[in-house]
Amino acid sequence: MSGGNTDLQATNVALPKIPATAWAVLGILSFGRELTGYDIKNWSDAILHFFYWSPATSQIYTELRRLEDLGLVRSRAVARDEVREKTIYAITPLGTDALRTWQATVDAEAPVLKHGVLLRVWLGHLAEPTRLRQQIADHRARLIEELAAAEDSRQQADAQPDWAYPALVASWAVRRIEGEIELADSMLIDLDRLAQNR
Amino acid sequence: MSGGNTDLQATNVALPKIPATAWAVLGILSFGRELTGYDIKNWSDAILHFFYWSPATSQIYTELRRLEDLGLVRSRAVARDEVREKTIYAITPLGTDALRTWQATVDAEAPVLKHGVLLRVWLGHLAEPTRLRQQIADHRARLIEELAAAEDSRQQADAQPDWAYPALVASWAVRRIEGEIELADSMLIDLDRLAQNR
DNA sequence: CGTTGCATGTAAGGTGTTACATGATTAC
DNA sequence: GTAATCATGTAACACCTTACATGCAACG
Secondary structure, three states: OOOOOOOOOOOOOOOOOOHHHHHHHHHHHHHOOOOOOHHHHHHHHHHHHHHOOOOOHHHHHHHHHHHHHHOOOEEEEEEEOOOOEEEEEEHHEEEHHHHHHHHOOOOOOOOOEOOOHHHHHOOOOHHHHHHHHHHHHHHHHHHHHHHHHHHHHHHHHHHOOOOOOHHHHHEEEEEEHHHHHHHHHHHHHHHHHHHOOO | OOOOOOOOOOOOOOOOOHHHHHHHHHHHHOOOOOOOOOHHHHHHHHHHHHHHHHOOOOHHHHHHHHHHHHHHHHHHEEOOOOOOEEEEEOOHHHHHHHHHHHHOOOOOOEEEEEEEHHHHHHHHHHHHHHHHHHHHHHHHHHHHHHHHHHHHHHHHHHOOOOHHHHHHHHHHHHHHHHHHHHHHHHHHHHHHHHHHHO
8 A cells, every 4th residue: 555656746756855944935825825925924924933933034035946946836927016026926736735745744843942031041140130130021021012913913813714723823822922921920020039038 | 330341351352243052051051060062962951952942962062162262161171981081161250251241231032932833733724633633642742741851850950059040940941831731732622623613 | 205115135154953973881 | 782871073064044235116
């Protein structure tokens, strides 16, 4: 059962290893819209960012070229205004296949968190207590903003038909940020307690 | 009080930009022990990993060389057994200064999360429901293991005198993972609901 | 009439990974 | 005796960022 390679379109000549960012870009296109690189960047910032960071703009274009070379997306030029054109990208059937296979067969790496604020707290023995406290407070303020953005993202996902999964992830993101805010609050309390006991 | 630059040792000739990993390595050494590169890697895996990922072994040695070139750490060879030697590193006063300055003045970047499992859920429209469910379940299992490791890390921090800050961060990590487990559970429920409604 | 948004890249460089290599010692 | 631990790297390279460049359109 595992020997017969009877694929029709999938001339599965073993795709080269594709970086995480390319899969994410392809994933954005898997929702069926034709998007410019600029659009994809905005989707990244507004959605992906909450659970999978957001690549630099130039990186988006690099990955789009890679994906097109592999036949996983195709591009076409459309009018932008009277004068200029823009390039919009769409996923190909081959691209959908590849993404599906990747999703099902490639084990997800362990999630990675890179939290500079916590690194600073961890090194609290070197810090002035008031400065450290301020940094947590700043962090908390940033989380409040992020929470609003995440709630926005959830609302938009809820409004789209057939966006059940993005809505699920968005609500995960909202609850996650709420949790972070609680943790920041209790860390402020602990920090004050530490500062008093010296 | 803030004007008088009366530093004795700090010939502060504007250090070159130092990557995050080097600061983390220097931070590990700021607890005052003399450690080998191997030790530092283990500390990374056991502690830093919960809030700041863990660099590859080879990267540790690269950063140690960088830090030594800048005079922020110094190394010396000690006997490992009858035959062999090993190199242990210690932070220098200049290193402590630099780390302190970095901590106080460089704004922490926004925390970044790279969560491959969630990316897969986000692309749930492409997945077989049972496979997707399995991936969350696997993720949950991994979290259970991580929780145990984080609790270990917290206990060790609690046991050390003068490790109040690492203990704080360790307890943050424990609670964070507990929150993740709850989120995974509720995602499993949502996923099942979605699969039934199709 | 200046700023923001739209739109697309190039060039340079550095951070960080993977794969590989080595070898003695200790534990099972 | 075979595996895991300790210990230290090199080489190659891929990923990703930063800085820079360009220019029209629309908004205030």
